[in-house]
Amino acid sequence: MIAESPMRTTSPRPTSPRTRAERFRRRLRAADLLLSASWTSAAAAVALYLAYGGAGLFNTVGDAVTSLGIIAGLIGTNLILLMLVLAARVPIIDRVFGHDRAMAAHRALGKPAFYLILAHAVLLILGYGITAGINPVAETISIFGLPDMPLAFLGFGLLIVVIVTSIVVVRRRFKYELWHVVHLLTYFAVIFALPHQFSVGGMLANGTFQRVYWIALYVIALGSIATFRFAEPIVKSLQHGIRVTRVEQVANGVASIHLSGRNLSALGSAGGQFFVWRFWSGKTWWHSHPISLSAQPTDRTARITVRALGNGSSSLSRLPKGTRVSFEGPYGLFTDAARTAPKLAIVAAGIGVTPVRALLEHSHLASGEATILLRASTEDETYLWDEMEALATQQGARFYTSVGRRPKGRDTWLSSRDVSRNVRLSSVFPDLARSDLYVCGPQAWTDLVVGEARATGMPEHQIHTERFDW
Amino acid sequence: MRTRAVLGSIFGSVAVLVIGWQAGAAAAAAHSASASAAVTTSGTTSGTTTPSTSTGSTSSPGPTSSSASKSSSSKTYTGASADTPFGTVQVRITVASGKLTDVTAVHLTDNGGRSVEISNYAAPILRTEVLAAQSANVSSVGGATYTSQGYLTSLQSALDQAGLK
Helix, strand or coil, X not given: CCCCCCCCCCXXXXXXXXXXXXHHHHHHHHHHHXXXXXXXXXXXXXXXXXXXXXXXXXXXHHHHHHHHHHHHHHHHHHHHHHHHHHHCCCHHHHHHHCHHHHHHHHHXXXXXXXXXXXXXXXXXXXXXXXXXXXXXXXXXXXXXXXXXXXXXXXXXXXXXXXXXXXXXXXXXXXXXXXXXXXXXXXXXXXXXXXXXXXXXXXXXXXXXXXXXXXXXHHHHHHHHHHHHXXXXXXXXXXXXXXXXXXXXXXXXXXXXXEEECCCHHHHCCCCCCEEEEEECCCCCCCCCEEEEEEECCCXXXXXXXXXXXXXXXXXXXXXXXXXXXXXEEEECCCCHHHCCCCEEEEEEEHHHHHHHHHHHHHCCCCCCCEEEEEEECCHHHCCCHHHHXXXXXXXXXXXXXXXXXXXXXXXXXXXXXXXXXXXXXXXXXXXXXXXXXXXXXXXXXXXXXXXXXXXXXXXXXXXXXXXXXX | CCHHHHHHHHHHHHHHHHHHHHHHHHHHHHHHHHHHHHHHHHHHHHHHHCHHHCCCCCCXXXXXXXXXXXXXXXXXXXXXXXXXXXXXXXXXXXXXXXXXXXXXXXXXXCCXXXXXXXXXXXXXXXXXXXXXXXXXXXXXXXXXHHHHHHHHHHHHHHXXXXXXX
């Protein structure tokens, strides 16, 4: 079934435990540094105001409310810029935290940032109103009359739209693409809010170091988006000139898409990483698909395997030959580089087999180092299992499967037959405590596996998952 | 979050807050010094341009007769004071042969040391632009919007009194 012989890009010998431990230490150091820097940047926003003499601006009620409003705006804006950086797919963030953890942090910051900006607007209207001795409505009208303020109000309105459409309940009603387009309004909200900070806010007046620092933050945030979300993908896509060579039906609703391009080994993709693909045919160009390579690329060919999941995935199986393909990536930490333990435990379900297949192919394992468990509800869903078995044999890995539906009414990640045989994570993987566990499958199923792993007392850094539903 | 990251965050945050606070305290001291200097400056300026108006109360807008002054035919007019969140702004203009020849700040935003600094920075810019434009129809100074608006509002009222546009 393997159409091309894949090219080995790994070192000929397995990674030594010492190298692995050193790599892990380096990653932790970078993670701690980045986290500390993020929190410090929020404090720095407050420090800007203190340096402006803000500590002395709490003498009257009006001043105190105004000062709190300014501080809320500063921290809120700082958080929004941080969210942009987290969503920008900056290489160091991806290498240290992985794409899905960065996006989880991005989402977690959304609400606090919004509330702070809301507080900024409300507190400043109240504060200015108290100082000038007029009611909030009159003050709002007066503020609206200042230069750049209508634009700032427009930006605030856009932010409300973005937040409302991102609330889970509302988001479910939207197609992903529509939601995503609305989400892009954030860029406009951020840019519209910029002029009033420099013209109305005296703190960021011309010639202050606060102004220089604040502009630098914007340059970093918007610059990383422009570089890593736009410039780099466009340049790389043009360089590699990837096209569809053929679409092969693997099973019902699952297809392998074979790609060709220039110098593909230079993509630097480690097995288990994913790319965000866009296929430029009339029906599919507006969807992007996060899909991992299902085989190590050769210099001229690559392969991805997809199941009809979203709206766009089903039309992928009918892609005409020669369709141009653009991509972003590779992203993710679901790779050999993230390993910290001497043994390797792999659990995958359904189409989740694709990244673990690439991971296995990319790794150089000692005999007996790895144990693999593949899970499917029916025989029809055993995608690429023959290839997995061949790779397992080649790498000297133990290979188990669990086929069949799960028992009705029970939350388990195994088939009913295996549940009745009392199979558990720790029975499949006796060395679990000394293993890196890689889990890839549907989210609910993954959560069950990870939950059981945590219950055995497995440390967090040995558990590796990848989400594909961004 | 790991302990080291928590400690690093706390250390970094406290450090920048202390630095900011100290810088703010130093800035506040400098402001109060420049604030008193500013008052002196505006006092002397108005004194030299219109020697005969020393009796004029700053709070009573209206043309101040300069007929007592034999040296020139210039007249001064004091604009109404304009309220801003950072204090009141009031300016006085000097008009000679139907031309605006000078603008003097009677009172500028002084609510907080930083406001004084902004006023001192914005007032000369506004004065130059107003004299060039011969009207209150000039744009606000970046970072000093409230000061600019108050300045121009008071200026307009003085121009109205003088019968200029």
